[in-house]
Amino acid sequence: MNKPKTIVNLYQKIIDLYKGNWIITLGKYGVIYLNDTQVKMIPGIPTEVLDVDKAGSVFFSTIAYSIINGIDIENSVRLANIGAS
Numbered sequence: 477m478n479k480p481k482t483i484v485n486l487y488q489k490i491i492d493l494y495k496g497n498w499i500i501t502l503g504k505y506g507v508i509y510l511n512d513t514q515v516k517m518i519p520g521i522p523t524e525v526l527d528v529d530k531a532g533s534v535f536f537s538t539i540a541y542s543i544i545n546g547i548d549i550e551n552s553v554r555l556a557n558i559g560a561s
Contacts, residue, residue, distance in 0.1 A: 480517055483508060483517065484508070484515050484517065487500065487508050487510075487515050488515060497509070497510045497549075498510065499553060501535060502520070504522075505519070505520050506518045506519040506520040506557065507520075507535075507553055507556075507557050509553050511550050518554060520561065521557065521558065521561035531561075532560070534556075534559050534560045535557070535559065536556070538552070538555055538556035538559040539552050539556045542555055
């Protein structure tokens with residue numbers, strides 16, 4: 477996953493086709509999302525993997541909790557990335 481520009485271009489095509497603000501997890505490579513009009517990518521946090529089954533649930537429940545509580549998308553994604561790791 478050494479081609480972030482390719483990932484950003486693919487993400488741009490997804491939002492052009494499906495007209496939305498998508499948050500896409502990339503496993504150990506991190507997260508890609510849209511903040512206002514800028515596509516951003518946060519790298520994954522290297523950790524010892526103990527259980528991958530719940531990482532997605534933790535990630536998206538943290539996003540939901542953060543947004544419900546008024547935290548902006550940038551900090552919501554960062555917090556979720558930390559929680560899922």
